[in-house]
């Protein structure tokens with residue numbers, strides 16, 4: 001269905017351009033192509049990565065100025081100006097990205113908006129270079145291999161040829177390791193880091209790629225207009241790109257094309273309404289956003305999934321990769337030891353001098369009353385919090401204070417109290433995400449993910465969405481996500497919460513199995529009936545301190561544990 005719509009759309013555009021479009025119509029179509037190209041990059045940084053970069057318009061403007069200045073002042077040809085128009089925004093994006101990408105979302109949006117403001121000021125105030133407020137006229141046409149590309153059909157052909165190429169590259173990036181990793185960190189950056197994904201590097205890559213696309217689009221805009229002025233750095237360019245992405249469908253390259261064609265043509269279609277056209281245009285946009293919150297491509301997807309459409313066009317489920325056992329990492333560490341770990345939040349000592357050893361093949365239980373510091377210990381061990389004091393050794397290597405993604409790549413996996421699965425993703429995709437940092441491509445990651453799902457007895461879920469999975473299955477899938485990386489150390493935060501007795505028994509069997517293979521497991525749990533038969537050793541925390549560290553069968557007899565946690569009869 002999707003390919004039918006795409007094919008029909010492309011054919012309709014071609015027929016329109018060749019047979020019906022006036023010179024003005026061709027110009028609008030060319031500008032639509034330019035905006036589609038700029039939006040491809042925005043789909044990667046914003047649509048997939050979730051970073052609301054308001055610098056896309058600025059990068060577009062920089063690309064435009066590079067072509068304008070080099071073409072009109074220095075007489076350089078398309079072969080030199082086009083790549084340079086992509087390179088300069090990239091060179092600007094990398095240092096700026098390093099500085100602003102770690103900001104929280106709205107501060108990041110504001111900071112990126114500031115880039116456009118600064119560049120606009122520069123463009124107006126450096127008249128010798130940029131032509132000041134009037135800009136530069138007389139930008140030469142694009143010359144390709146000695147052929148001067150005239151306006152009209154040839155220029156539209158050049159732009160749309162590059163749109164096809166850019167769309168293909170963007171589509172491949174979106175479906176490959178980068179796109180999938182970006183979607184994971186958009187949904188939950190902390191969980192993504194614990195899967196070994198380097199959030200900072202991924203965001204920087206997305207920001208850089210967005211600048212490349214914007215620069216290319218800016219260069220083509222100048223060849224279409226033959227002038228460049230500070231207008232290219234003004235906010236309306238950015239608003240158009242944002243609107244195209246949202247109306248077309250976030251993160252989708254086809255959405256960028258559909259959105260750009262519509263957004264550029266709507267004012268033309270409603271022009272006969274004269275002054276009233278802006279109102280109708282606004283209402284049409286509003287209606288699209290309200291009626292199709294996932295954008296027009298999302299709406300097409302929903303229509304395609306409808307029973308009647310499935311009957312008419314058929315819908316083949318995507319063939320799943322065959323399961324393949326992931327290899328053990330080459331340098332597989334053994335065990336984790338911690339000495340004197342300390343962490344405070346404001347005046348609260350959440351963890352106060354905790355030492356523990358997680359040995360291969362042993363399940364260690366961590367218990368204690370609510371607020372005693374158990375989750376904080378897991379957060380410290382997995383790199384989501386930094387300890388104020390203490391030492392952490394993973395397989396004998398000092399890893400104190402290391403970031404979550406580095407620890408994950410070094411052999412540590414964890415689960416969260418509320419299973420952290422991205423609701424919009426499929427189960428297979430969510431589990432495969434945990435291999436993206438190590439496997440060569442997305443298909444291999446999926447094959448390994450199938451192995452992990454099979455191993456946990458939930459292979460049948462591979463084709464399902466994470467959204468709406470019952471709690472017990474969510475926990476299984478999250479465990480598969482941890483297991484698929486073949487970790488040396490597994491940290492589980494209340495994995496049995498909300499499970500029935502039967503499900504708990506199944507989970508216990510799986511955990512015994514994993515420990516039997518040599519994994520070191522830390523199990524935070526309130527359910528003593530589940531934990532004590534499993535654990536070889538148990539630690540009890542109270543107000544951040546270890547009050548018991550010994551064999552599981554001694555827990556119920558210990559008076560300090562009874563007083564702080566279990567109660568006199570060991571009733572928890």
Ligand SMILES: Nc1ncnc2c1ncn2[C@@H]1O[C@H](COP(=O)(O)OP(=O)(O)OP(=O)(O)O)[C@@H](O)[C@H]1O
Pocket residue numbers: 345346348349350368369370371372373374375376377
């Ligand atoms: N990010 C934070 N900011 C401020 N205080 C925090 C933070 N995280 C934990 N705390 C505090 O640290 C203490 C330990 O909390 P923690 O969540 O580690 O306990 P817990 O034993 O896991 O509790 P529960 O069994 O309820 O999950 C609590 O007093 C908690 O309020």
